Amino acid sequence: MAENERELRQQICEIGRLMYQKGWVAANDGNLSIKLSEDRYLCTPTNISKGMMTPDDLIIVDAKGTKVEGRRERTSEIMMHLTIYGMRPDVGAVVHAHPPVSTGFAVSGRALNQAILPEVVVMLGCVPLADYGLPGTPALSDTIKPFVPKHDAILLGNHGAVCAGQHIWQAYFRMETLEHVARIALVAEMLGGPKLLPRAEVDKLFDARGRYGIKSNTTMEPGCPITADDTGGERITVTRDELISLIEEAVSARMGR
Numbered sequence: 001m002a003e004n005e006r007e008l009r010q011q012i013c014e015i016g017r018l019m020y021q022k023g024w025v026a027a028n029d030g031n032l033s034i035k036l037s038e039d040r041y042l043c044t045p046t047n048i049s050k051g052m053m054t055p056d057d058l059i060i061v062d063a064k065g066t067k068v069e070g071r072r073e074r075t076s077e078i079m080m081h082l083t084i085y086g087m088r089p090d091v092g093a094v095v096h097a098h099p100p101v102s103t104g105f106a107v108s109g110r111a112l113n114q115a116i117l118p119e120v121v122v123m124l125g126c127v128p129l130a131d132y133g134l135p136g137t138p139a140l141s142d143t144i145k146p147f148v149p150k151h152d153a154i155l156l157g158n159h160g161a162v163c164a165g166q167h168i169w170q171a172y173f174r175m176e177t178l179e180h181v182a183r184i185a186l187v188a189e190m191l192g193g194p195k196l197l198p199r200a201e202v203d204k205l206f207d208a209r210g211r212y213g214i215k216s217n218t219t220m221e222p223g224c225p226i227t228a229d230d231t232g233g234e235r236i237t238v239t240r241d242e243l244i245s246l247i248e249e250a251v252s253a254r255m256g257r
Contacts, residue, residue, distance in 0.1 A: 008034050008042055008168070009055035015095070015172045016044065020051025024097040024179065030160075033081045034093045034168050039063045043081065045072035076136030083141040084164050087148045088217070093168035095175050098160035102182035105129075106155040112182055115197040115225040120181045121205045124153050125218030126225035127178055132157035150217050153178045166215075196228040 012032050019025050030050050033043035039062045044050060048057055059070025065082055067074045081094040105112055111129035115121055128147045133140035133156070144162065147154050153163045153174050161178055165171030188194035197205075206220050223230060 005036065005042065006055065008036075009058050011168050012042065012044065012058060013053045013055055015168060016050035016053050018172070019095075019097050019175075020049060022099070022179075024099040024175070025050050026098070030095075030097040031075050031077050031081070032093070032095050032168065032171075033078065035085055035091070036060070040068070041078070041082070041085070043078055044075065045070065046075040048072065077140065079138065080141050080144065080162065083145065084148055084162070087145070088164060090166060090215075090217070091164040092166045093171045094162065094164050095168070095171040096160060096162045097175055099175065099179035099182070101186055102127075102155060102179050103160050104186070105182055106160065107158050109157070111155060112178065112185060113223065113225050114185065114194060115202045115227045116185060116188065116194045117181055118197070118201075118205055120177060121197070121202055121225060122209055122212060122214060123177050123216070124174065124181075125151070125206070125216065125220070127151070127153045127155055127161075127181075128224065129155040130157055132159065135159065150219060150221075152216060152218065196226065196231065199227040199229040202227050 012034065015032060019030060024030065028047050028049055031044045032050070033041050036042055041061050042058055043061060044053065045057060045059050057072055059067055059072055059074055061067050061074055061078055063082065065074065065078050077096060080096065084091055084094050102112065106129060109129065111127060113126035113128065128151055130143040130147060133143040140156070143157070144154050152165065153161065155161050161175065163171045163174040163178065165174055185194060202225060203220065209216065
């Protein structure tokens with residue numbers, strides 16, 4: 001085994017443990033992969049906790065998903081990884097997990113596409129939501145195809161999320177950023193809704209990527225991300241007492257009082 005491959009195996013195991021410790025995966029959830037060459041992909045096998053892997057547990061598949069090395073069996077979800085590699089020559093690694101808050105957005109049918117944090121706009125642009133596809137079938141890969149060319153992070157309907165990067169640590173950090181913004185978005189919703197950045201500021205952030213040394217396929221498109229200029233209409237605010245009164249009226253009406 002080449003020294004470089006040994007190091008990559010160690011990195012996958014280390015990231016798998018981090019994902020498990022952060023609660024992004026449970027039991028045998030999730031999978032990770034690294035592109036070794038055009039026809040060799042190092043990946044996590046099926047039926048193993050990502051927090052308890054050893055380098056020898058990892059397997060190698062070819063571009064068709066056929067296992068060519070390793071004692072364990074391949075995950076059926078490797079085809080989602082191979083779809084991304086096939087559509088994005090710049091991608092060198094893929095991470096799939098079920099981080100709770102961002103997966104909550106996916107389960108509720110909501111993309112993470114609002115311009116709320118400068119760092120996220122710069123790093124990810126926005127995170128679209130793919131339709132549900134049965135895990136382990138071509139349907140899962142098909143649902144992400146419209147988004148792969150222009151997005152590095154994608155929410156999977158009723159499933160989880162997948163992130164791609166030039167290397168495994170970049171893919172992992174994109175997943176970390178995704179879950180971080182999901183948590184902040186959730187808190188903002190609980191506090192009455194986020195205050196979105198205006199389009200002019202978002203344009204500046206996209207233009208600043210070069211200065212920050214960030215390469216991304218994500219471009220500014222209508223509704224991705226959604227800016228303050230896109231929301232339209234007048235925002236309505238209520239006091240705490242008014243909100244309580246509205247809730248009491250709604251409860252009373254529902255109970256027929």
